Amino acid sequence: MSGAASSPTPLRAAALARVPALRAAHPGAFRRLGPGQRLALALLLGGTLLLGLGIWRLEIAPARLLAGLGDLAHFVTLMLPPDPGSWAQFRGILAALAETLAIAFLGTLLAAVIALPLGLLAARNATLHALVRFAARRLLDGIRGIDALIWALIWVSVVGLGPFAGVLAIMTSDIGTFGKLFSEAIEAADRRPQEGVVAAGGSGVARLRYGVLPQVLPVMAGQVLYLFESNTRSSTIIGIVGAGGIGLTLAEMIRTLEWQSVSCIVLLILLMVAAIDQLSSRLRRRLAGG
Template identity: 45%
Template sequence: MSRTDHTLPPRPGRLRNRLFWIGFLALFGWCLYDFGFSPQRIWQGLGRLGNVLSFMFPPHLWTEWVQIREILQGLGETLAMAFLGTLLGALVAFPLSFLGARTINRMGWLRFGLRRGFDVIRAFETLILALIFIRAFGLGPLAGVLAIAVGEIGVLAKLYAEAIENSSARPVEGVRAAGGSVPQGIRIGLLPQVMPVLMSITLYNFESNVRSGTILGIVGAGGIGFLLSDRIGAYRWDEAWSIIILIVAMVYLIDGLSAWIRMRLIRP
């Protein structure tokens, strides 16, 4: 037997590998066929995409104060939606996270029910929640705020609970050994450990919600996304690209500011 024969997997293993790759390639090819992929269609789409991108430069500049105020108001609404939605979600998720943490809540049935409730909330995409709240409360930023807030309850409560579970129990035990109560152990021994982590998680989600707020505006929840959808629907691509550039700039500034605040919280 040659040396290379020892490196080959057994015959059943080679057969499974071949069947796996044959199935993978067959599934990949079927998806391309079913979704209408073809070289001609891709080439034509790239041509139309280039035509759309040609409106990007030079960027459109608004010269009338009425138009500038409309754009600034849209950016402000998107930022406010993300801020209020994240804040409301964090306020509700904070106490729920203690009930969902294994190290705090010893009642397994309650903890299990809360964790599954967090999963149910996270199963609904923010866009779906926005459509539901638009139907209930009408068009405007209120629906966007509620959609972000409800979505954040499930996400933040889970992340907060995991941060609490990963904290050290020794400071809490030290407070209890000194005669402190359970609330005092949480306040003195636990919160100083987890608060920087919780703030970092909240700031990161706020950044994400700024981007989500743009999408929510497209479906009627107000903000800069509504103006962007209006410009695209009217084929005013030059203005649409200018709005996109402003959105990117706003997200970039918020990301930089949030990263600076997180570093200050983690390493004061």
Template identity: 60%
Template structure:
């Protein structure tokens, strides 16, 4: 055949003998670890009650509840206005909390980035502080702030802000560390200081990434703000919890539908803003 070259299989086997061993020591070890992990998974599933029939029995109950939730019905226009006002409050909580978290996390991210902060002690304490904040769930922060500032949307915005500072700090610092060093080196070699190197060498490169992350978290925090309202942190979560507690399932589905529509709209607007910042590179028209 034209273009066909004979392959010396023995020579290839000699050069790469480890790839021709069907059950070498490494593969046996990997298979043993995989088998042990699978056995542990099956054991854990059994211990959690997945094999006692509760799940199958609950599927029928789930179908029944779903039927009772349809069609979504707010009962009257007074409830529509009430739920709409609470939903706008939820979106405001998410927006303010996300923007505040991004503004506070950015300087901490520069302190935690290896290519910006040379002092190991500063980087260590910055990273550990971000880890500590990130380790506490947003519901816990909501409970803490409700006890500090009282019930209402202010506590919800503070909870989202506090929870997102740790996450934003980690994501921002990783984006900063991944930035190309050549622009910074060029600015410094031309006589600019380190601050100018960061301002004109790093920030313009990572800014689109940071904006994308903030926009995504704004969308995600809208869902989170709906949940923290259950503990008194403002927004539509309180009405959602009350509808579930009183078995007003059609109202429950109406509230959930409102949240879904708002998240979809936020996703669309966020996409347009993201394209406006980073351009439509790689997008096929």
């Protein structure tokens, strides 16, 4: 009875008989681990080891986080209810918010103006020469590789404390980002309008003016609006190192332990960012034709 149960059924026997032919026809499917699978497994193991090493070296301990939740709740109670303080102090907070907005706007606008020619030089279909494109790309990579906070520290050392350093920090940081985005948008432009301009006898400048820029300017405008929204948040951070704006006021309130004023400033920052987000989203939809 057991021997009959262990013998393969005719259907299974036929399937087993086809295995050698299938193995010969598709050897890759019958390997235990293919090259790609071995690489994926090695990357998974390497990532797991790096994760464990990082947790160990950085002393990441969930127990410490859980123990600190009580202190966090205590700080939250100190911050409630939000209170700007005196009327004069509230006016100072509003003036600092307006300064933050001005820093983000001027820095973003100046960066876009400077990055446009650099983006043309870095684009494959608009540059003067391959060496010029290589130099422009590496320049943009170098600028983009330094964070806005580091640029703020540099410009504060150069021009002193104040919003001027903040504008320069936002501008410098965004030149690298805008240059890369602009060059990629130019390279992705449809070639048919460009070929039409050239076929009509247009020069290289005319090709860019009438065949490329009309296509990419709405895209560039949307990118400028998005980074303006992002820079509104960034300009609150660079103010902490003395580059003007609401960040400097926020840092002073934290140092003096005025937690209710801190929560009021944070709430106003959130409202300002949300309003700019809504406005820029509407403008981007209009530029996109939606």
